[in-house]
Amino acid sequence: MFIDQAKIHVKAGNGGNGCLSFRREKYVPKGGPDGGDGGNGGDIIFQADRHLRTLLDYRYKKHFKAENGKPGQGAKKFGKSGSDYVVKVPRGTLIKNMDTGTILADLTEDDEKVVVAKGGKGGRGNAHFATPTNQAPRKYEPGQPGKEYNLVLELKLLADVGLVGLPNAGKSTLLSRITAAKPKIADYPFTTLIPNLGLVQYKESNSYVVADIPGLIEGAHEGKGLGMQFLRHIERTSVLAYLIDVQSEDIVDDFKILQNELAKYNSNLIEKPSIILITKIDTKSIDEIKDIKKLERLDLEWMTISAVTGEGIEEAKTKMWDLISGTENEH
Numbered sequence: 357m358f359i360d361q362a363k364i365h366v367k368a369g370n371g372g373n374g375c376l377s378f379r380r381e382k383y384v385p386k387g388g389p390d391g392g393d394g395g396n397g398g399d400i401i402f403q404a405d406r407h408l409r410t411l412l413d414y415r416y417k418k419h420f421k422a423e424n425g426k427p428g429q430g431a432k433k434f435g436k437s438g439s440d441y442v443v444k445v446p447r448g449t450l451i452k453n454m455d456t457g458t459i460l461a462d463l464t465e466d467d468e469k470v471v472v473a474k475g476g477k478g479g480r481g482n483a484h485f486a487t488p489t490n491q492a493p494r495k496y497e498p499g500q501p502g503k504e505y506n507l508v509l510e511l512k513l514l515a516d517v518g519l520v521g522l523p524n525a526g527k528s529t530l531l532s533r534i535t536a537a538k539p540k541i542a543d544y545p546f547t548t549l550i551p552n553l554g555l556v557q558y559k560e561s562n563s564y565v566v567a568d569i570p571g572l573i574e575g576a577h578e579g580k581g582l583g584m585q586f587l588r589h590i591e592r593t594s595v596l597a598y599l600i601d602v603q604s605e606d607i608v609d610d611f612k613i614l615q616n617e618l619a620k621y622n623s624n625l626i627e628k629p630s631i632i633l634i635t636k637i638d639t640k641s642i643d644e645i646k647d648i649k650k651l652e653r654l655d656l657e658w659m660t661i662s663a664v665t666g667e668g669i670e671e672a673k674t675k676m677w678d679l680i681s682g683t684e685n686e687h
Contacts (some may be wrong), residue, residue, distance in 0.1 A: 360511040360589070362414035363454060369397025369422040369438035371476035371499025374484075377430035377490065389493055390432050391481030397502040398422030398438035400473035404463035411511050422473075425499055428481040435478060442469075448514045450591060454506040464514065472507070476500035491649040513589040515553060515567035516680050520590065521599035521612055526635035526663060528552065530599065531568040533663040534673055558677045566676070567593060587621045595679040596630040597672075602640045602660065608650040629679040631670055632658035638665045 372394025376459075379387025400422050423438030445451075449470060451461040461470040479497030519527040537556025538610055552568040569589055590596065600610045613630060616626040634645070637660040642648070651658055659675065661668035 362411040362509045364418045366400040366473050367421045367504040368400050368473040368475040368502030370501050371397050371425040371478040372425035372427040373498045374479035374481035374496035375428035376482050378494045389482040389486050390426030391483050392433040393480050394428045394478030395425030395435035395437035396478050396497045397475030398440045399471045399475045401442045403444050404447045404468045405444040406466040411541035425478045448512045450510040452508040454508045473503040476502040512592045513567050515593050516564040517566045517595045517676050518590045518593035519568045519597050525599040525601050527568045527599050529663040564581045566584050598632045599635050602634050602636050631677050634660040638662040
């Protein structure tokens with residue numbers, strides 16, 4: 357199961373109370389103050405972990421609390437600080453304050469860490485409050501409360517290329533052809549219900565990651581179909597490949613629908629390096645594409661492919677690599 361959003365509550369540890377204490381020594385009936393400080397509360401720390409792929413764990417466990425600091429003791433003994441609580445999440449996780457909408461962290465690198473909720477500071481014991489005029493203070497400080505937040509976790513996949521298309525455009529079939537990924541494939545819309553990632557091995561020493569995003573429909577940016585919940589995954593990609601079925605009634609119109617949905621969700625998306633891949637060319641020849649002249653007028657490179665026969669696949673892999681690496685003009 358792919359879970360790409362979760363709502364959780366985190367609470368850092370409270371600081372321990374300072375201690376009210378006086379020295380008790382033989383022959384010294386009225387010793388001075390010796391109350392120690394309380395320990396600091398533990399922090400809530402988020403850490404990116406490359407071994408995690410979803411936020412599934414946080415569908416069931418929603419409350420996270422760090423340890424409280426221990427109170428101070430006599431003889432100026434400090435209380436022990438509380439242990440931090442480390443919450444591990446997949447790379448690409450965005451952490452937001454649910455109540456304010458503020459982005460607290462964006463974890464994209466493996467092992468990257470951030471303190472999201474700071475533990476409370478331990479209170480000072482009465483040893484701190486002795487003065488020449490008050491040598492037996494009965495004052496001490498309570499520990500401060502740890503920070504607590506309601507959070508929204510959003511996972512945005514980290515991929516080099518995002519495959520974008522209307523339902524049943526052949527994205528999953530292409531992914532299975534160029535990578536070792538095994539997405540569900542069938543000849544009906546919305547076969548892909550979760551984003552799939554696959555690693556493309558390009559030539560001997562190069563590789564890149566491709567994401568198959570569930571099909572978009574007109575109105576996806578408003579939540580129609582499955583689009584809204586998956587559009588966020590396209591934001592991380594470096595390159596977009598628009599997949600359009602060769603049997604479409606109007607290939608250019610389909611392309612414009614896709615671009616319009618992306619632009620309404622985030623206008624920066626259509627500025628990404630991209631290519632149009634006309635899929636299923638094994639079912640119709642290039643001469644039968646009635647709007648070929650409209651295609652040729654587009655200010656964007658396009659090519660035909662067939663994931664079934666393999667036609668154009670190597671060329672498409674090369675083009676994707678060129679766009680990723682910025683070498684598209686070197687051939």
